[in-house]
Amino acid sequence: PxxxxxxxxxxxxxxxxxxxxxxxxxxxxxxxxxxxxxxxxxxxxxxxxxxxxxxxxxxxxxxxxxxxxxxxxxxxxxxxxxxxxxxxxxxxxxxxxxxxxxxxxxxxxxTSSPVILKPVADAGPDRSVESNDTIQLDGSKSSDPNGSLLTYFWTQTSGPVVNLDDPTLEKPTFTVPQSTEDASLTFQLIVSNEKVISDPNYVTFSKSNTSNNTNSSNTPIR
Structure with missing residues (x-):
């Protein structure tokens, strides 16, 4: 020491x-x-x-x-x-x-100025999905130890490219592409309290090509 x-x-x-x-x-x-x-x-x-x-x-x-x-x-x-x-x-x-x-x-x-702690991003658990499912990302479990309001920044990092309806929402949505191939789609979430940003957190959606992959109801998965 x-x-x-x-x-x-x-x-x-x-x-x-x-x-x-x-x-x-x-x-x-x-x-x-x-x-x-x-x-x-x-x-x-x-x-x-x-x-x-x-x-x-x-x-x-x-x-x-x-x-x-x-x-x-x-x-x-x-x-x-x-x-x-x-x-x-x-x-x-x-x-x-x-x-x-x-x-x-x-x-x-x-040291008389308060320490601003990093917020914590939570992109939610990984899930299995099917072609044409409408998926709702969920960052609602993200938190800020300072008690400040959060802003959200979602980014797709891998998989077939999809369009998020608004990547700055807490819960944006996208539609799983129609495909006969197995695929995974990964999204990164970063949150900010307007002073500091969080470390990134990730969620992955896995799609398997199975014979009963015929769900096209477009019902959001929450």
Missing amino acids: KALDFNPNNENIYATNGPGNVSVIDSSTNTVVDTIPVGDNPFALLFNPNNNNIYVANRDSGDVSVIDSSTNTVVDTIPVGSTPTTIEFNPNNSKIYVANRDSGDVTVIN
Whole structure:
């Protein structure tokens, strides 16, 4: 471990490890209770008593990981300069100062601003379909931990090309092409809360060429 700090709120010690993670040590038992993946070569860290977060300067990836110590999860990654090696907190202005060795500068992080968490896209479960079925994509289980409204961006990534009626809807529809061949159609969903976008999530619809593939009712599958 290159650095460690103590959180008096949960009485845990946070220690950086070279491979790219932070160990959480229960100081009452001196045992590791969690391991948190962070950036490349975490070199310095500190506890911010104002927001209960741990800030980890990752030397080789040039960023700072923000850990919510109430859940021991990374809630933000902040780009800084090249090779950050020192990190300090000023309680008078709630700012963190990161010294970047190779770029020869200091990054100032305003910790009084709330952390904006990524929304989570959910494109729904994979399904089996038949030719001429009208399919309704469903992103309604996507969520935003900040409580913000979401916007939707659907994209077809594989399979016979189809037309979505509106790729910005929560539940757009399309018609499965008529075909005698087995096929799979995959769609990507990304959601945004107007500040940050989610990681992509995917759903695949599989069509098999069977003798009873005669459904042409155009009834939406929900």
